[in-house]
Amino acid sequence: MANFIDRRLNAKGKSTVNRQRFIERYKKQIKKAVSDAVTRRSVTDIDKGEKISIPTRDISEPLFRQGQGGKRNRVHPGNDQFNRGDQIQRPRGGGQGGAGQGDASDSGEGNDDFVFNISKDEYLELLFEDLELPNLQNNRLNKLVEYQTYRAGFTNDGVPANINIVRSLRSSLARRIAMSASKKRALRELEAELEQLQDMPGSKAEKILALKEQIEQLKKQIANVPFIDTFDLRYNNYAKREKPSSQAVMFCLMDVSGSMDQATKDIAKRFYILLYLFLTRSYKNLEVVYIRHHTQAKEVDEHEFFYSQETGGTIVSSALKLMNEIQQARYPENEWNIYAAQASDGDNWSDDSPHCHDLLAKYILPKVRYFSYIEITHRAHQTLWDQYQDLQQQFDNIAVQHIREVEDIYPVFRELFKKQAV
Structure with missing residues (x-):
């Protein structure tokens, strides 16, 4: 090899x-x-x-040491104290020597990370490794595009990990044949001529010597042809191509009511920014609809969704109604994969929470591929959480998660959008 x-x-x-x-x-x-x-x-x-x-x-890295006991010979370079047969004293301290410093010591020395x-x-x-949009199905193959890595032939440049041994050796063999074929042919002719001269009586020694020098020179030239050269190296080429998939839309619903303090809003924004980065990095041409709500819901652009200071009371059903209206007008469920992500602190009018339950059960969950709800609060859960929990028992395309601190955002995000087992 x-x-x-x-x-x-x-x-x-x-x-x-x-x-x-x-x-x-x-x-x-x-x-x-x-x-x-x-x-x-x-x-x-x-x-x-x-x-x-x-x-x-x-x-x-692992370090191997010899254990105590046994008989063995050692060579100590630079020895200027002992001769063969001298007894070497045991090292003071009674412990085995080792390499390197510990992470900390009483002398103030240690290793940095x-x-x-x-x-x-x-x-x-x-x-975003191992994350995906759940339940994505093929509808119309004309909008949403995923990227798929595939083999795209060979190239003369690349990293060592992608080197193609067979192609490189084939190129090396072709180059060596091209560079040495004429020399080998001339070598065979000179060797045949030398053999004839040596068999003929009275041949001139000077001519035989000249032929031998030419033969040696050709052999050196053939031997100097390198076995492998930079020009011979071939690398596997990989490229990304667009993989057509179904068109999809993500509805982002965020509560901006007065009960959502600045810290809670910041957590919600972090969650939605993670979602936005995940969607734009993994899928091309996926549409995102932003909806902010307090007592009234409004469709906004990306900048207003993340930076607007508008606030008010809380009626969660207003956002669900607006989502349903937009979906019916622009995103038919037979042509689109519909997703939704809702963030709230759970504070809502008590008589509005059952209304949210009815809207989701009758109009939204039967149409969406996946509905995720996160509740950001330190308080005890209220009626809205109970209604969503009840829906989770009835439908398999809704997920309900709780975030208390900033540290919970990423684990909850991965739990909501983890890749499903096939």
Whole structure:
């Protein structure tokens, strides 16, 4: 089996394959750091890269030591104290020697954590790994597009991990044949001529010597043809193509009533920003409808949804009514995959919560692929939570989750949109 050793100078992006191997090896620690970063960041910085810190104990390599006892010979380089047969005293302290420092010590010395930066794309890839829109089904294959990686032939440039051994060896063989075929033909002719001269009596020694020099020179030229060259290397080429899928729409319903204080609104915004990043990164041309509500509901654009300061009382059914009206007018259920994500603190007029139950049960849940509701509160759950819990027992396309702190956002998000087992 041929072994390829890449001795080229380290070019830009050359360490990409090692970087990916490192991320794959320590994915558990990196994903934990990424999920922690989501809760620490401000709303405007949630989609940027991240500086990852991994404890040294997690990346330390195994160390092999010889156990006590037994008879063995050792070579101590630089020995200027002992001769053969001398007895070496046992080290003071009675413990085995080891390499490296501990994480902490009473002398103030220790090892720092290993810190490195991941890019925005790597950050988002880890953030939304193994997530999908649940229950997505084929309707009209003309709008929503997913990206699928596929083999796209071969290329002359690439990273070592994608090298194609067979293609590279085939190219190397073709180059060596082309570069040495004429020389080998000339070598055979000179060897035949030399054999004839050596068999003939009275041949001139000078001519035989000249032929031998030519033969040696041709052999050196043939031997100098490299077995593998940079021009021979071929790499597997991968590209992304659009994978047609059904068209889909996501309704985002956010409570902005007076009971939603600034901290609660901030948690809701973080959740919706995560949802927006997930949808725009994973799906192309998926439409998003933003609805804000207090006593009245209103369809707004992306900027107003996240930054408007409007507030008021609470009538949750107003948002569900508006969603149903928009869906009927613009997104027929036989042509669209309909999704909805609602965030609220659970505070609602007591007589409006049963109305929300009826709207969902009769008009919305029979049409949507998936309806997710998150309640952001430290208080005890009220009537709205009970109504949604009851719907969860009746329908399998609604999920109800509770968020108390900022740290709960990402785990709840992953639970709502985790990839379903086939």
